Amino acid sequence: MIFKLALAILLATTFATTAAADAFSLALHANGGSDTTLYRGEPLLVQALLILEQDEAATVALAGGQPWTRALSLTLLDGAGQAVPLEWATLGGAPASSLAFTPEATEISAVMGLAPPVLDALPPGDYRLEALFSTEESAAPGAWKGEVRAPRVALKLSAEQRPNSPPEQVYRHRLLARWHQLNDRHEAALTELDAALEQMPGDVQALSDKAEVLVEMNRGDEATAVLQQAVSLYRQQHPDATHPPRWLLRRVQELDTYSVAAAGTTNDAAPTAIAAPPAAVPPAATPPAATPPATAAAPLAQEQPAAGPRHWVGDAALPAAADGQWAVAARAGSQYGEADYSALRATGAPDVPGTDDHPNAWCPALRDSGSDWLELSFEQAAPATEVRVRQSFGPGAIVKVEAIEPDGQIHTWWEGVDPFGQDGFAEDAVWFGVQVPLTSYDVQKIRLTLDLGAHSRWKQIDAVQLLGATPR
Structure with a gap:
C-alpha cells in the first residue's frame, strides 16, 4: 500500500557507491519524540x-539479499546501565534489501516495537x-561498509x-492505533481512532491517521x-495559517497518488531509491498541546542573566567557545515535518548555510x-554559564529560556521580549x-x-550550544 512505502519507498536503478565509513548518521524517535514517558498498557514504537x-551517492546492501534492518540493533539500558534482554519486532511490512541514497534523497526509516505486555513486565x-x-x-x-x-x-x-x-x-488511542496498523490489524486501529475522535471530534491528527488506515484497507x-x-x-482552527502543516499536506499528496500506485507495478530486483522528500514513518503520537510537558518538580525562582540576551549576526561574529556542547536530542510542541524541519534538526553543530528557509532546521x-x-x-549534564541559539530564519521570537536539571528541576534563565527586531x-x-x-x-x-506572533515570518532554529564547566 502507498503508506507502507514509508518503510520500503520507491524502486529505481542501482547507483554507484563509493562512500566513506562516516557517510551516514542514525537518529531515533520513540513514540513520536526523542525524550519520552512510557505508560502502562501502551506499546513502544521506535x-x-x-x-x-x-x-555523493551511496548504496546500502547486505550480503545474501538480507533486509537492511538486519544491520540495525536496538538496546534498552536500565538505570544501572545494564542491557535489558528484549526481542524487538520490525513492523510495517518487509524492509528493502538494497537502498540507493543520493544527495537529493538522503533518508529512510524503519519502525521497531515492543508490545504493551512486554513494557508492562518491566519495572518503572x-x-x-x-x-x-x-x-x-x-x-x-x-x-x-561501516557503522554508526x-x-x-532518554x-x-x-x-x-x-x-x-x-x-x-x-x-493514547493514536499510539495504540499505530501499533495495530503496523501489525496489519486495521479494524482494531479504526476502533482506537474512533475512540480518539469521540474524545475530541476536532482532532486533526486523529482524522489524518484514520485516513491513512482507510487507504490501507482499500477504502479510498x-x-x-x-x-x-x-x-x-485545520483551517477553521488556524485561520491565520497560510497553508496546512507539511505532515498534513504530505498525507493529501499520498492520497492523491493512491489510485495511480494501486494500479502500478514494481521491480523487486532493483535497489530501493530513497524518496525525496523522505517519506519517513509518521510519529505514533504527537504531544497533545504546544505547551511544555509537565514535570514532577515545580519551577525554581527566576535567575537573572549576567548578560543577555545578546545577539551576533553571522557565524564570524560569534566568540569562540572551547567548553561548549551541542544538543544530542530534541523534542518540540510541534514541527513542520516528520524528518525535514523536525525538532531533531536542531541537534548537532550548525548545518544551515547563512540565513535561509532550510529543512535542516x-x-x-x-x-x-x-x-x-x-x-x-x-549528552553531559554539567554546571553551565551560557546558552547560544542559532536562528537560521525568522529571528526575534524567543521569549523564554529555561534550564532543566537531570531530576527535572526547572530554572528560568530569562523571560521577556527579544529586542532584536520586529520584522524577523x-x-x-x-x-x-x-x-x-x-x-x-x-x-x-x-x-x-517562542512567541510565533512576534512577526509574520517562519521561525527556524538550526543549532543550540550549551557552555559551562567540565561535567562533574
Whole structure:
C-alpha cells in the first residue's frame, strides 16, 4: 500500500557507491519524540532514521539479499546501565534489501516495537535507548561498509497509566492505533481512532491517521472524505495559517497518488531509491498541546542573566567557545515535518548555510500565531554559564529560556521580549545568547519558548550550544 512505502519507498536503478565509513548518521524517535514517558498498557514504537551525510551517492546492501534492518540493533539500558534482554519486532511490512541514497534523497526509516505486555513486565524507572547500524561484517560487495550509532534516547517508564485528560487519552488511542496498523490489524486501529475522535471530534491528527488506515484497507473514498474533513477543521482552527502543516499536506499528496500506485507495478530486483522528500514513518503520537510537558518538580525562582540576551549576526561574529556542547536530542510542541524541519534538526553543530528557509532546521507547524517550545537535551549534564541559539530564519521570537536539571528541576534563565527586531529579517543567521553565573547545579536540558506572533515570518532554529564547566 502507498503508506507502507514509508518503510520500503520507491524502486529505481542501482547507483554507484563509493562512500566513506562516516557517510551516514542514525537518529531515533520513540513514540513520536526523542525524550519520552512510557505508560502502562501502551506499546513502544521506535523509528530509526538512517541519513546520508555526504554529497555523493551511496548504496546500502547486505550480503545474501538480507533486509537492511538486519544491520540495525536496538538496546534498552536500565538505570544501572545494564542491557535489558528484549526481542524487538520490525513492523510495517518487509524492509528493502538494497537502498540507493543520493544527495537529493538522503533518508529512510524503519519502525521497531515492543508490545504493551512486554513494557508492562518491566519495572518503572529511567531507561536509555541505544541503536547501532553496522554493515562491517555483512555488507554486500561494493556496498557501504561501516557503522554508526544514534545518540541515546532518554525514556521514563511510569508505574501508572496515562493521565485521563482528553488530550492525553487521544494520544493514547493514536499510539495504540499505530501499533495495530503496523501489525496489519486495521479494524482494531479504526476502533482506537474512533475512540480518539469521540474524545475530541476536532482532532486533526486523529482524522489524518484514520485516513491513512482507510487507504490501507482499500477504502479510498472514505479516506478522501475523512482527510477533507481534517483539512477543513485545520483551517477553521488556524485561520491565520497560510497553508496546512507539511505532515498534513504530505498525507493529501499520498492520497492523491493512491489510485495511480494501486494500479502500478514494481521491480523487486532493483535497489530501493530513497524518496525525496523522505517519506519517513509518521510519529505514533504527537504531544497533545504546544505547551511544555509537565514535570514532577515545580519551577525554581527566576535567575537573572549576567548578560543577555545578546545577539551576533553571522557565524564570524560569534566568540569562540572551547567548553561548549551541542544538543544530542530534541523534542518540540510541534514541527513542520516528520524528518525535514523536525525538532531533531536542531541537534548537532550548525548545518544551515547563512540565513535561509532550510529543512535542516527545526520549524514549528504554524508560522505566526500562538506559541511553541523546543526542548534540547545534552549528552553531559554539567554546571553551565551560557546558552547560544542559532536562528537560521525568522529571528526575534524567543521569549523564554529555561534550564532543566537531570531530576527535572526547572530554572528560568530569562523571560521577556527579544529586542532584536520586529520584522524577523536578518542578512545572516542570528545567534541569540543568554548568560548566567556558573550554576551550582547540573544542566541536562534547555527549553526555549517562542512567541510565533512576534512577526509574520517562519521561525527556524538550526543549532543550540550549551557552555559551562567540565561535567562533574
